[in-house]
Every structure is written in structure tokens, then in C-alpha cells.
Amino acid sequence: MTADPLGPPLTRRATLSVTLNDVASLANVSPQTVSRAIRNPELVSERTVTRVQWAISTTGYVPNLAASNLASNRSKTIAAIIPTISASVFADALHGLDAVLTPHGYQLFIGATDYSIDREEELIRAFMGRRPDGLFIVGTKHTPAATLLLRKSRIPIVEAWNWTDEPIDNLVGFSNSDAIEAIVEYVVSKGYKHPTFAASLQPGDSRALDRQESFARTVARLLPGEPPRVVDSGTGVIDMDAGVRLLDIALKRHPETDVLMFASDIFAAGALLECRRRGISVPGDLAITGFGDFEISRHLLPTLTTVAVPNVEIGTRAGELLIARMSGIGEESEMVDLGFSVVARESA
Amino acid sequence: MTADPLGPPLTRRATLSVTLNDVASLANVSPQTVSRAIRNPELVSERTVTRVQWAISTTGYVPNLAASNLASNRSKTIAAIIPTISASVFADALHGLDAVLTPHGYQLFIGATDYSIDREEELIRAFMGRRPDGLFIVGTKHTPAATLLLRKSRIPIVEAWNWTDEPIDNLVGFSNSDAIEAIVEYVVSKGYKHPTFAASLQPGDSRALDRQESFARTVARLLPGEPPRVVDSGTGVIDMDAGVRLLDIALKRHPETDVLMFASDIFAAGALLECRRRGISVPGDLAITGFGDFEISRHLLPTLTTVAVPNVEIGTRAGELLIARMSGIGEESEMVDLGFSVVARESA
């Protein structure tokens, strides 16, 4: 028996949900017209748009963007790759990015590398499978394979935060080295002679490395003969506990320190509060500086001298660049230096 | 002339990128075998897998997940809807969620509602178009239309943070009202008689409202005759400046206050630092409590009495629930109460 007595073969399992065709037949128009009524209503007569909208709401239709993506080759999606979600600086940047993209109908895919460029490469690979229309990525140091993937991708890319002279495409950021240089210059101008830099260097965090090297260079230039004192908690964790630990190490190893310069306000805040607890007067016995100008810094007692960095603006500028490129307005890669500013307060 | 002298009509613009078919013909197997070699290598002979992998890397093939999604009706995507990205509590939860999902190959779509349930509905609608395999959403209060969309979605959903007796599907959180009740009980047990609650109530933030109502109930129960003093900065912004403002209002309007109970550690930290600046002794002149047990709270001087809340764990538990449901293990909706704990420190 080759004939099939059981009727037509089972079709594959469909999604069971309302499709464009259902809407079209209810509205008595072609599927194409429904598609147009949704995406370019100005091309469709008002009467038809109304009828289609009625059909959409009575059926509860929700367009399947995967199908749209496949057919149109545009995903209305932006991939964002950051070191970690739970660091406020990156969260702020994402917030800025999201605020710019949302009105244009773009949605954000977010991935965290945990400061590993290998993990970053994996993420890029996975994200490319979703065919984003644009990509935002923190940092300019990638694996060779990742760089290649990005170059070949033919989508607009914004590298953010770090400065470099050879971005893959667009760049939005500021110079970490210049920022450190500026605050070292500031403390030296205030008469401090024995600065110590305190950071938590984690393999892969090139921004932290930049800052440390810049510190050494600037000290060598401004305070000849002075050794470039650096303390490092080594774990890569950025929290107040680490700040306390760094304070301990610095006091023990470099008791001559007159200004302790932290690579993050978080460290500085932890250390400053600990100083008060121990009765170390700030800036009398020891001056302290931070980096980032977090909100806490202007509330601390004494208020914290630090460097303000344009977190949110990095996100918004990046978003604007992406939007411009995706709508075909800008063609050229841009490099945007958003700068920084030394915020002189009481702690140094 | 109806015949076309220009040769075959232009075909639609293809993606120009390497497809499964290219890989298949290079490896001399069928497209289906390539697909299997990627997703279920154990079904394919070792020799073939090797050949396919070679073909993939020489062509630089990156699978198009939109096509995969369309064909398989699974997106390997989770939608996460939170009030705002730049609040550390939600960032922590996302971090936990991401950590659980990544190893299973799921990617996170993130959207911020800015505490508006109308914006939330829009977001849900937009996200449903991507056909996520699961959804994580902060809060249990939604618009009727949003609730309907979620119920009809036929994907596992986790509502988080708030407690409710009627979740849409799964629930992971703790009771805000119980937490406030507990810390009010704590301060009353410590002998304080005139508590004032300080919050920043923003329309739509039902969690804040829960806390405030719970405060009033508990005061009425434990301190009969005592009015439920509440101050509200009204802006909805949660930062240290707002904490200072709340302190001002409370001191002016309710000078009899002996313990000022803030709805967030952020407020409490701002107020506590301001007290020291003004020479108000804490807890001598005024006791202070917070909510959230942020890192700063144990570093402040005096350390802050507060309520610890399981931010990261909310994310991880939600992720585990989603994974279980998506792999078809669990069928039942679950309600997970992660609890909280009063952290007694020096400030009250």
C-alpha cells in the first residue's frame, strides 16, 4: 500500500500564533498591505489602515520579528558588550545608549565579558548570529579573531571608553592616561611630593593598566627622583573593601606617602571612611584622590577630589553615531573625545 | 516589448554572507547534516563533524539565528524587563540572571520601563515580537493589556521582587511589607518611640508604596497613638541628594523624630553623611535606618542599620526556574520567597 489512507501527512508544528495572513484575511487585504500598514502607513489609504488596525487588535496579532529580520535583513537590534553589568559606570553608559535607541525602535542585546577578551570573542560570535544592525563595545583591545569578525561584519561599530588611534570603526571615549596625568599634575601643583597610586589590576583590564602607566610617566616627569609607587590588590574586584585593603598596603609599604591616588572613587570612598574610623586626618595626615566622580564623592566628609568622566554621554553619543550610520546619513567613521575634568574638592 | 532584454530580473538583495549551504557544499554534505553537526554533533560521525568544522572555519560561517528561530520556533533568548538599568539592585539581579543563562546558550534582551507601567506594556509588546523563550520582569503590577499579553504568551515567566498572591506564572521575591515591618519592630524594640519614614514616591513604583503602607500599619500596631509620620521628596529620584533633602524636611516638619527610617540605603547614606557635616550625632541625636544593605552601609561611620535583600539571588533563582521550565523539567508555577534580614549596626 503506497497510497496513504490516513489523509494528508501531518504538517510541521506551526507556532500556533496569529500571523500576518490571519490579519490579512480578516481585514480582506493582502498580507503585503498589512505589512505596509504597520511599517509604512503613509503608503496605505487611511481607510485600509483603520481596517488593518482593527483586525490587528481583534486578533491580538504580534508581528514575528524573526521572520521580519530574515526577510528584510535588518534586525532592529543593537548588541552591547560591556565588562560587567553591575558596575555603575557601564550601567550609566547603557542607560544613555538605551535612551537614544529606544525612540528609533532599536532594542538592546547586552552581554558581559567579565573583563576577559576570550569571553568577549565568544560573545561577539554569538551576537553576530543575531545579525545586529549595530554594535557597541567597551574597550579597544580585542583578540585578533574578534577584531577580524568585527571588521568583516559590515555593520557600524562603536568602541567606547578607551582612547586609541586605530579604532575598528567609530570611537567614543576619553584618554585615561591624560586624565591620570591631569590629576597628578593637580596634586603636584598643590604641593604634594610623595604620591602613591592604588589600583586593582586584573588581567585583561587595559584601562586600569593605562592609568597605572600614565601615573608612572607623569611622576617621572614632574617629580624627578621620586619612585613611581604603586600598590595593587590584585584581585580585580572594585569595591570599598578593596579600598580599605589598598589603604593598608600603602600605609605599610610606603609610609612616606602624602597623597594616595586611587584608580576608582569606590576604592577612595572605602579608604576615606576607614581613615576617619582610624583617626587618620584627611587631607591633614594623608590626602586622597579618586577617579570617576561618583555621586558619593561629593557627599563624603571631606568631599573627594577626583576626575569626572562622561559615562552617560559616552552611551548617548555612541547611540547617536549608530543611528546616523544605520540610517545612512554618516558614512565616515568618527572619533569623539568627550574629555574629562579634574574635580578639586577637600580631600586633596 | 514585454520580453525582458536585460536578462534575468535582479534577485532580491541577499545577505551576502556565508550560509549553511555554502558550508554544506564545501564540506560535501547536505545542509541538514551541517545543521546537525553544529547543534547535535553526537548524531553525526566524527569524520563528518571534523570536515564540517573545517568548512565552517575556512568560510568564516556564522549561523543566522533569525532563520534558526523562524524554522525551529525557539529563539534562545530571554527578555528582561526592569525599572531602570542604572540602579544597582536591578543590575545585580541581571548579573545573577545572566550568569545562569549564559552557560545554557541563552542571551538577554534588556528593556527599562523607567517605572512606568505604560512603558512596560509597550516593551512587552515589542519584546514578544522577538519570541523570547522566557521572560523576567520586575514587579507584579502591570496594565490589564500587559497582563493579558503575558498570560497568552505560552512562555515561562518570572515576576520578581515584589510579593503577591496571584502571580502570572512564577514568582521570585520577598515581601517588602514584611521587611519594613521587621525593621520597624527592631527599632521599636530598641526603644525608639517616634519613627518617621522617608521615601521618594514616584507614581508607578508600587514597591515604594508597599513599604510606606506597611510602615503606617506597623506603627499603628506597635506604637498606639503615634501618628504615621511620612516624608516624601516626591521626585522619584533615588540618590544621596534626595536623602539630604528628606533629612531637611523631616527635621523641619517632624522635629520630635528619634529614628528616621529611609526607604533606601542611598537616602540613608546621604542623610547620615550630612548629619555628620552638621554636627548631628548619629545615633545620639537621631538614629537612622536604610533599606537594601548596599556595600556603603557597612563602611559608613557609624555603620548603617538596614535590611538586607537578596538582589543577586533573585536573578539566579529566576534564571534557574526559567531554565527548568524551558527544558521541560518543571511544569508547575513556583513561588519562591527569598526572604530578607534585618542587619543591626551602629546607626540605630
Next chain:
DNA sequence: GCTCGAAATGTTAGCGCTACTGGTAACGCT
């Protein structure tokens, strides 16, 4: 009424992938 061009709508053919079905080679068993 007729022509003509613009506006509105319809038709066709995929986008790149996977579910499903079925086929073939290799091997063991009676």
C-alpha cells in the same frame, strides 16, 4: 469619454534555517 500618471494594492519568490520523512550502507542474526 478618453488618456495618463500617481496612488493603492496584489502577486511572486524567496530570506537561511530546521522538522520531518525517508533512504542507504553496514552489520548481525537466523
Next chain:
DNA sequence: AGCGTTACCAGTAGCGCTAACATTTCGAGC
């Protein structure tokens, strides 16, 4: 030899949508 079983692979038919082209409708102008 004949049969069934297992392991592997190929062919086919879409998933739901949109690009590209084709066709119809309609109003303006003569």
C-alpha cells in the same frame, strides 16, 4: 541468502515575513 536493526545522511517543505515587480484604481486634464 534473507531479514531486521542501527547509524548516518539527504530531500523536501515550510517557518512568517518583506523586496521587487505587476496590476488595478482613481482622479486630473483634455
